Amino acid sequence: MQTPLSRTRQDDRxxxxxxxxxxxxxxxxxxxxxxxxxxxxxxxGVRAQTHLYLPAILRHLDRQRRYSLASP
Structure with missing residues (x-):
């Protein structure tokens, strides 16, 4: 918690x-x-964020790779 330099209380909501x-x-x-x-x-203002679940993506890509190698 910090006090503003002016030492006045402001409620920024x-x-x-x-x-x-x-x-x-x-x-x-x-x-x-x-x-x-x-x-x-x-x-x-606007705030945006994106999260990629890399373990799930890599697991999916690994399954696809294995399937393509197994099929004739």
Missing amino acids: HDQSGVIWVSRYLQVAVEAIIPIKASSGRDF
């Missing part, structure tokens, strides 16, 4: 609404950052 989509190999999240109070500012 934001609404952070978002969605997450999850599959077997991938997760994607998008979030809107919207200021609630005037002291929070007037600009809004």
